[in-house]
Amino acid sequence: MDTTMELDDFKSAWQAIDRRLELDNRLKLHDLRERTLHKARGSLRPLFWGQVAQILFAIPFILLAALLWMSQPAHASTIFAGVLVHAYGVLTIIGAGVVLGQIGRIDHALPVLEIQKQLLRARTLYIRSGMVAGLPWWFLWVAILQVLAGLGDGDLLAKAPSLVWSGYGIGIAGLLATWWFHRWARRPERAEFGRKMDDSLTGGSLRKALAQLDELKRFEQE
Template sequence: MELDDFKSAWQSLDHRLQLDNTLKLLELRERRLDKARGSLRPLFWGQVAQILFGIPFILLASLLWMSQPAHASSIVAGVVVQAYGVLTIVAAGIVLGQLGNIDYSQPVLVIQKQLLHARTLYVRSGMIAGLPWWFLWVAVVQTLAGLGDVDLLVKAPAFVWSGYGIGIAGLLATGWFHRWARRPQRAEFGRKMDDSLSGRSLRNAQAQLDELQRFERD
């Protein structure tokens, strides 16, 4: 075999190997991205459930407005309940919007950044939906009482003020614990807590992207 023929055959073989590796990488990328998308489905439906969860609070406040409440405390409680319902729905909608905006045709690093932004929004959405319950339950009871033209603040002031007091104390304790868990000497504990807050769906999707990134790098 002539030297030129040998070089040509070698280049052809090298081209085929490169093409084969490229096709395998594309196949792996598509498979990992499909798994990442699938991992996010529970998160999607969870946010839909949060939207459905927020609707009854808006309806409850609407019933109060229809009853034309005369007590200022009932009106304030109704505003709080309605605001909670609206914010809960909006927060979930923002997360759904971010999930829909993830562009899986982009490089893995870009997708990871988009997923990280979705994680941040998801954690905030969970805080909006969960933290107000330290005191929201009192506002809900006040609103229900207002439907019957009962001013709960006048009828049972100890119940109302103690409920709000417990709520404020609970929020302060939650904030203190959040800072305590993120001190440098408890970095591992703080990381585990962050992972628990971010949800399994996001962690699984991130794991698929991390594995794909390692394969591309190697």
């Protein structure tokens, strides 16, 4: 009888210890999750302000195009250049706004895997936004020169046709070369190089946040 009671007491004590250990592990995991998610949110601040800076960077191009429209340009080539500059400003702002919207939609109360998916979506949008802001500069500088000439009622294409045509030609060649390199870097035999290139295009804050969540995910799975 006494032996049975001792065994029951031992089992009860062991179960109590097991429950305490389980509760302690849950509390530690919860604390780790909160600290990691706080760090991840902090890591995204540079990305947020970077997109705000991109919006501020794009506004002068819209204003420059607006000045051109107010001057009522008469030359078709100048109008074409004004449309390019205006479109660049608008699309650059839209690209940054889409990234900011995705950052704002990240729900840190979701499971880690879902948060990672949202961050990867933000990463894709960030890369696309960067392409919109960066790639047009292959030829945008020519359009800006044309707009500046148009503000003085000048036609840069008529005054310096070789500059304009060669500038756009170089821009088209540069875009094609960039497209070719993008395809070349992503062939299966160069997968590692392509991954490194993607990492270089991804903002440091996004890489840091994703790495922090990867560490948390591994800990939860252990």
